[in-house]
Amino acid sequence: MIEVHELTKRYGTKTAVDGLTFNIKPGIVTGFLGPNGAGKSTTMRLILGLDSPTSGTATVNGRPYAEHTAPLHEVGALLEARAVHTGRSAYNHLLAMAATNGVPRSRVEEVVDLVGLREVARKRAGGFSLGMGQRLGIASALLADPRTLILDEPVNGLDPEGILWIRNLMHSLADAGRTVLVSSHLMSEMAVTAEHLIVIGRGRLIADLPVADFIALSSHGTVRVRTPHAAALHDLLAGPDVTIAGIERGLFDVTGLTAAEIGDRAAGAGLTLHELSPQQPSLEEAFMELTKDSVEYQAHGMKEDAR
């Protein structure tokens, strides 16, 4: 259980996290979404006590992280930027981390095998690929069998097999009653990984809801229609609350009418339809829709310039 209450962090005049309040519940995988610079990593650093908040509180399993006697058993964290000395072998890194909390060597051996680093465990971490670095980070997160897992962009640099592995790992940990908070900018990954979403933009909470609701929230009820009688159907559907956007010859998106209404009208007029499909916005589109006002770094004027 992670509880964040009115959490605010300012660096100089810049507010990175602005009055965030949310709870992360055990037993499910919670996704942490937001555009670059939204404050995801800062929030995670505040939860771990690496940075101290300007105001507000963050607690893990009922206490500030630093007040736990065995912190690594409370939270295992994979932080976005690499947090490993490049000159030390993966094995010695894990051994040193384990020693602080009294985790035995046998457990170090276990996590090395668990993440599939056995063959390179004695090599310097500085020579690791991004994927191997992520596996090492995940190994250190799992060292003390933590009750809560915080993973910042864990699939970064992993191959498809690695992505599947980490996804299954997160699900099995959640099923075992652990709290799992995972940030990602890959919305498609979130759609299959997370059950619940915390969405932030410019340090503020935008949404705190189940993934299914998140998609439904930004659905505009668009219906895609393909027909050889484009002009006739266009006249039939046109109305004050209806928008018809042509995509190509004989194909257009209709907003403001349901698929049933469109089908009935076409049938009534004897017009043939080759396609009639309600459009679910993807998680990407839902995300863009929700965060469009809070994107820190936006590419302006590209279309105008391209003309």
Add this chain to the structure above:
Amino acid sequence: MSTLVGLKVTLPRVTRSEWIKFWSLRSTWITLAAAVAVFVGIGLLASSIGGSDAGGQPGPGAEATDPTSLSLAGTTFAQLILGTLGVLFIASEYSTGMIRSTLAAVPKRLPVLWAKILVFTGVILAVSLVASFAAFLGGQAILGADGVSLSDAGVLRAVAGTAVYLTGAGVLGLAIGALLRSTAAAIATVFGTLFILPGVSALLLPDSWSDTVTPYLPSNAGSAFTAVTQGADQLGPWAGLAVFAAYVAAAVAAAAWRLRHRDA
């Protein structure tokens, strides 16, 4: 899965972690070996060169030909190498991002600094004592009849004091590394403090100031207890040790404050 019982952060455990960290870097071995080689090598070299025109009078102004000082002449360079090792022990954690892992495992933070100081002091003091006695005994063997013995007045104190001074220089580097969090800035500061400051102050300060200030500079306070005899413009051995220790303690206190109160 292994059963994990008795998980808890304790100072002995953090010290063990720092011990593993210290020895699991190739740079530690190289730097330590370089420090010993330079320290003993220069001592022997100075003894063989200085011994040939010796017969020197130990005493004020004759430091360069004092047999004990000759054999310990490598101190000037060894202190910089060990200071650098101290800097690297913590500043490289900041430059690589390792510090985030370290502080996530020990979120109370201060035990990390204490553990680093314990490990570093223990190792460097042991190595410096061995190197210091080796350089002294080797140097005196070269000097032969011109040499002195450990039982002569002040000699044992100077030889052991040199090991203490070198260890202190290393801990000073560690503290400055923790304070500045940047390898380059910290190494420059250590070099400036131990190596350049004495020369600059003699050069730039008016004589009246210089005479008052110079004995209290870290490296000059150090040479007050690492040499057998002290010049009239120097502090006594124990006063020198106290002043030098005060510098190290102040740097450690500042490092502890910053570690505890500033974002990692």
